[in-house]
Amino acid sequence: MxxxxxxxxxxxxxxxxxxxxxxxxxxxxxxxxxxxxxxxxxxxxxxxxxxxxxxxxxxxxxxxxxxxxxxxxxxxxxxxxxEIPRVAKFDYYVNQLLKFGLSYDEFSFELLLSACIEKFGIIELYKNIMYPILIRLGLMWRKDDICPAQEHFLSNIIRRKIFTAIDSLDLYHDSNDKTWLLFLPEDEEHDIGLMFAHYVLKVNNNKVIFLGTKVPLESIEKVLNDIKIDNVLFFMIKPRPLKVAQKYIDDLQKICKKINIHIAGNNQIIDQLILSKNTNRFNSLEEFEDNIKNTSK
CATH class of the missing domain: 1.10.1660.10 (Multidrug-efflux Transporter Regulator; Chain: A; Domain 2)
Incomplete structure (x- = not known):
């Protein structure tokens, strides 16, 4: 390239x-x-x-x-x-993983990423290494629908690691656990942030219903009618006209009624939205994690 x-x-x-x-x-x-x-x-x-x-x-x-x-x-x-424990700065790992990913060196990428997971754990790894990689590649703030091959390669390995971490967690829940509904709107497809949220929620003893990407509002409404949901979380990442974004929020708020709604993603869009009292925004990963820890049982 x-x-x-x-x-x-x-x-x-x-x-x-x-x-x-x-x-x-x-x-x-x-x-x-x-x-x-x-x-x-x-x-x-x-x-x-x-x-x-x-x-x-x-x-x-x-x-x-x-x-x-x-x-x-x-x-x-x-x-x-x-000598991975000796290196203190996360940028070192970010740059090396980027190098391996951009050259399609899956073996070296997997080896270093696994070592980082063992050293830092999945939460610290995502916040300090995975997320900066995604930001640098532009996955979080895309201006078009075409994803370069390197982005696919890197994001699929990262996605696989988060899936593995989620699968390793205990599936048991009692009746007092909070239930979260996670999804991306119909025009959104980059789900790594949503998957990380899934992991954090489960680590903190929350029940998660993960619908994934490109979910129509009709499907959200059906889930809300079928079972009790305490919180709804979605990401709005792609640039879009303000009127379109506001209409989506308004329609979702009507469907959710008094259910807590949480939104994260592209702050340039979210900053301009009019949100209801039961709609909360997360400005950072740390803010999301703190909120989950404080509200979980």
Whole structure:
């Protein structure tokens, strides 16, 4: 693939200005030039940048890293991965997992992700590693319906890990457990955040009815008529006209009546919505987790 310097900024977390300085001072990258003299980069240059950033997170100076051969860089990275408890900064793992994912290296991605799960647990892993990866790839704030292959590859592995974590939890519930209905609207399909919410709710002894993606309001209404639901949680992520978003909220609030509604996702949209008294918004993962802990039995 071909990347602009702004693409590198998004994927590496390093500002474009800093990338240019590293190029000029340390020969960190060797950009190609278009006919209009615009910088562009290939997969090899992106991987090199992610490696440089990863090693910088371990304490090595940029000047030292850029003077190393590719073989020496690989050896240092392998050593850091084998000594995973020693690395304190989550950005290291974010960059390495991105590197493995963008090159379709499933074995290395799975190996490092499993080690992170063992070290941090699924909740800390999602908040500090998985979620930043998804943000960098743009999964949470898509402007179109076409998902690049790397995004599919990475998100499917992450989704599989969360499913495994959910399946490992006890299915027992008593009659006092709160029941949550989780779903995404008909035009929403990125469900990793919803799956993580499913995990957090179950860890905190809540009963969860997970409907998944692209659920019509008619289906929500049927569930609410069939069984007692205490809370409804959905994500509104894709950009959409304010009138369309407000109508959806209004229609959902009519269906839910006095049931607690919780919304999360794209704050640029949610900030403009008029919400009823029984509709709550979550602005962050921490806010959601705190709320669940305080309301669970």
């Amino acid at each position: 071909i990347y602009s310097i702004s693409d590198l900024e998004q994927l590496s977390g390093v500002q474009s200005h800093t990338i240019r300085i590293w190029e000029q001072r340390y020969n960190a990258l060797k950009p190609m030039r278009s006919e209009g003299n615009t910088r562009f980069y290939d997969d090899k240059q992106l991987v090199r940048l992610l490696n440089i950033v990863s090693l910088n997170q371990t304490g090595l100076k940029i000047s030292k890293i850029c003077s190393l051969s590719e073989q020496d860089v690989d050896k240092l990275l392998e050593k850091e991965i084998q």
